[in-house]
Amino acid sequence: MLTxxxxxVAGRTAPDAVDHALHPELLLGMPHLTPxxxxxxxxLKELGHRHWLLLGRHLGLxxxxxxxxxxxxxxxxxxxMRVDVRLSAAGANDRLGIVSEVYPxxxxxxxxxxxxxxxxxxxxxxxxxxxxxxxxEKENRSIRRAMVRHFRSDGEPRDSLLAHEIATLRDWPAxxxxxxxxxxxxxxxxxxxxGAGLFYFAEFAALVTRAFCAWEGESxxxxxxxxxxxxxxxxxxxxxxxTIGLHPAEDGDRADRCSISGADGAVLARxxxxxxxxx
Numbered sequence: 001m002l003t004x005x006x007x008x009v010a011g012r013t014a015p016d017a018v019d020h021a022l023h024p025e026l027l028l029g030m031p032h033l034t035p036x037x038x039x040x041x042x043x044l045k046e047l048g049h050r051h052w053l054l055l056g057r058h059l060g061l062x063x064x065x066x067x068x069x070x071x072x073x074x075x076x077x078x079x080x081m082r083v084d085v086r087l088s089a090a091g092a093n094d095r096l097g098i099v100s101e102v103y104p105x106x107x108x109x110x111x112x113x114x115x116x117x118x119x120x121x122x123x124x125x126x127x128x129x130x131x132x133x134x135x136x137e138k139e140n141r142s143i144r145r146a147m148v149r150h151f152r153s154d155g156e157p158r159d160s161l162l163a164h165e166i167a168t169l170r171d172w173p174a175x176x177x178x179x180x181x182x183x184x185x186x187x188x189x190x191x192x193x194x195g196a197g198l199f200y201f202a203e204f205a206a207l208v209t210r211a212f213c214a215w216e217g218e219s220x221x222x223x224x225x226x227x228x229x230x231x232x233x234x235x236x237x238x239x240x241x242x243t244i245g246l247h248p249a250e251d252g253d254r255a256d257r258c259s260i261s262g263a264d265g266a267v268l269a270r271x272x273x274x275x276x277x278x279x
Contacts, residue, residue, distance in 0.1 A: 026096045038090035044202035051112045054102040066148045074148045076130040078201040084227040085124030105160040127161045140235040169231035169270040179245035183211040189238040204269045211244040226274040234268040
């Protein structure tokens with residue numbers, strides 16, 4: 001039986017396939033777009049994939065098949081992110097350029113910076129931060145931070161580009177706060193869960209867009225080009241209902257504050273939309 005290390009795709013060896021997947025330019029078409037420009041869900045899925053590939057390359061793996069020292073499957077779970085991209089700048093047949101790098105921000109966390117261009121013009125950037133996790137039991141709620149084989153964080157850690165957002169979102173006690181608006185959603189295992197059986201980080205962001213669309217219709221499109229920052233705190237089981245809440249603005253706060261909670265009320269993600277970030 002072939003293992004991932006013996007993978008060959010269309011005549012390519014595994015390292016060649018990774019190089020192909022990390023090609024710095026994509027020709028945009030219908031799968032990549034919405035009526036309002038570049039699809040944020042597509043973009044996050046693509047960059048999440050590149051984040052994994054870059055981590056695997058950083059660790060010297062032919063493909064990113066991460067595992068713990070005792071052989072359990074491990075995952076590079078996205079723990080925080082910021083999207084600051086003019087999604088409206090992209091259209092059909094445009095060339096999307098992606099320039100990416102990965103670097104350590106602590107002894108266990110890695111971050112990737114993705115600079116984006118449309119037909120050579122800069123349209124913004126995305127930052128993803130991850131930590132390795134593994135299941136302790138079969139359930140998704142048993143996910144815990146884990147060590148992985150071959151892990152290394154070469155050189156001195158950099159300052160995280162997400163430090164300001166993470167601090168802001170951690171200090172905001174979303175649990176138990178009143179909601180100005182809310183929407184309930186039951187994800188489908190065939191759509192919103194990834195190949196590892198986890199509710200995918202890109203789908204958390206998609207849920208926020210769904211909620212604003214439900215609340216405001218197409219006028220919600222004004223938020224698509226605004227920065228979005230998210231802090232991820234947990235995951236769910238397939239079939240579990242989620243609540244997306246819009247929280248009242250704080251004094252002097254021009255950002256929209258949202259949360260996503262599980263059926264038990266535990267906050268799984270905190271979101272800021274429109275907040276300026278520190279340089």
